Amino acid sequence: MISKLLIANRGEIAVRVIRTCKKLGIKTVAVYSDADQDSPHVKLADESVYVGEPSPSSSYLNIPNILEAIRKTKAEAVHPGYGFLSEKQEFAKALEKEGILFLGPTPESMELMGDKINSRIKMEAAGVPVVPGYNGQNQDPKNLEKEAQRIGYPLMIKATAGGGGKGMKRVYKPEEFHSSLESAQREAQKAFGDGTVFIEKYIETPRHIEVQVFGDKHGNVMHLFERECSIQRRHQKVIEESPAPNLPEKLRDEICQVAVKAAQSIHYIGAGTVEFILGKDGKFYFLEMNTRLQVEHPVTEYITGQDLVEWQIRVAEGKKLSELTQGKEITQNGHAIEARIYAEDPENNFLPSTGILEYIEFPDREFLRVDTGVETGSSITVFYDPMIAKMISWGKTREEAATRLRESIDSTVIFGPVTNTFYLSGILSHDEFKKGLTHTHFLEEQTIAFTPDREIQADAFSFAAAALSEKKKSSGIWEAVGPGGLW
Ligand code: ADP
Numbered sequence: 325m326i327s328k329l330l331i332a333n334r335g336e337i338a339v340r341v342i343r344t345c346k347k348l349g350i351k352t353v354a355v356y357s358d359a360d361q362d363s364p365h366v367k368l369a370d371e372s373v374y375v376g377e378p379s380p381s382s383s384y385l386n387i388p389n390i391l392e393a394i395r396k397t398k399a400e401a402v403h404p405g406y407g408f409l410s411e412k413q414e415f416a417k418a419l420e421k422e423g424i425l426f427l428g429p430t431p432e433s434m435e436l437m438g439d440k441i442n443s444r445i446k447m448e449a450a451g452v453p454v455v456p457g458y459n460g461q462n463q464d465p466k467n468l469e470k471e472a473q474r475i476g477y478p479l480m481i482k483a484t485a486g487g488g489g490k491g492m493k494r495v496y497k498p499e500e501f502h503s504s505l506e507s508a509q510r511e512a513q514k515a516f517g518d519g520t521v522f523i524e525k526y527i528e529t530p531r532h533i534e535v536q537v538f539g540d541k542h543g544n545v546m547h548l549f550e551r552e553c554s555i556q557r558r559h560q561k562v563i564e565e566s567p568a569p570n571l572p573e574k575l576r577d578e579i580c581q582v583a584v585k586a587a588q589s590i591h592y593i594g595a596g597t598v599e600f601i602l603g604k605d606g607k608f609y610f611l612e613m614n615t616r617l618q619v620e621h622p623v624t625e626y627i628t629g630q631d632l633v634e635w636q637i638r639v640a641e642g643k644k645l646s647e648l649t650q651g652k653e654i655t656q657n658g659h660a661i662e663a664r665i666y667a668e669d670p671e672n673n674f675l676p677s678t679g680i681l682e683y684i685e686f687p688d689r690e691f692l693r694v695d696t697g698v699e700t701g702s703s704i705t706v707f708y709d710p711m712i713a714k715m716i717s718w719g720k721t722r723e724e725a726a727t728r729l730r731e732s733i734d735s736t737v738i739f740g741p742v743t744n745t746f747y748l749s750g751i752l753s754h755d756e757f758k759k760g761l762t763h764t765h766f767l768e769e770q771t772i773a774f775t776p777d778r779e780i781q782a783d784a785f786s787f788a789a790a791a792l793s794e795k796k797k798s799s800g801i802w803e804a805v806g807p808g809g810l811w
Pocket of ligand 1: 455487490528530532556599611612764
């Protein structure tokens, strides 16, 4: 049994892991950089260790410093969260050597799935459908062009080492091939230090459907249904939900079974996500497998009533999945939707916005979950992802969940950096979204009506100033604002 766990991460995911540890009576160790010494994850943990300067390579990606923190605190296990070291097999290997439990799969699974070409080859061999394409060694531009011709346009050039949509180019015409290839290679070299690419047929107006899978150390693998993550901007997820809307039952079942087959074929242990792309013709293809807990795991937790971090801990301790489900079948109950609140400016090409969160308040409601790693006074810095919070709602129906989420986002108060809250609210109020007619180009193609955050903040400041100057007479001002208006 694990009695002390170190979280090699920061922000909302560190806070979220600590929450489960508290429930299970497991002591927690936080790590922090200079930029995070007063962060909620540090305050909430039982112990905390400084691991370096703000830049991730000096702190949250600094394996020697994190190993030192583990030795110093005698933590027995490590949760890597997502991002940072979560998919770095060197880290998992280093922990293995020290006899520390890693809450993730084996280094071998991480290595295989971290390579987009090898994983494609492995999946194809296991009978999992992959997007038709070229994944050969020959990187000669002339050869790649010939392969592109064979596959047919439109197509996608992707970085083998890719992630987060980087090093990925859509090509519509043969004339564009070479310039797109160069730019994909350049981007991949810069982001991953590896310019190797592969080519895939481009699937038009597809949906992104992924399946949460779990494997135990006894060879059992199961799934916890699918999530739809088609609402994306520049290949980055913005809204996620479960179940996927308008998905025929038979197809849902088939996708989930294929995901289990994919995980079984590599003897997968722990939490993983198998991502698929679903074409309009109902055909679906393996995209990649993420060998960690995903940002959007709360929607799965909501509809299944399970705690996936608890599952990760128990699986690492050697428990069987059947013990975790207590022999009961896991079912999908109702509908859950998640929105990612970011410090970014939708009015200004979604430019990240930094600064101090002067005031932040989330509504406290039934069927609403807010996962955040900041509080009033925290700063959004250039060093890390500018996500402020994830807001997740549940409803008996999709409509109910969406309405709840929109109302909760509208009642969120954030002063300081510009945020995307009103943009998120605009998506949730969009007619096509409400009908569940989503695909990965939704945000590119649809006009999202929203009031810029800046204007709202300016108005709110005026109201606040007016209220202060009116002092006792001020109550009328708050009535004038009205319910659901300017909070
Ligand atoms: P990354 O690892 O960089 O996130 P993925 O391969 O997971 O890259 O793809 C990210 C997103 O890009 C997908 O969710 C999908 O929207 C789009 N995409 C990827 N491959 C294709 C394809 N072959 N055809 C159409 N869209 C694709």
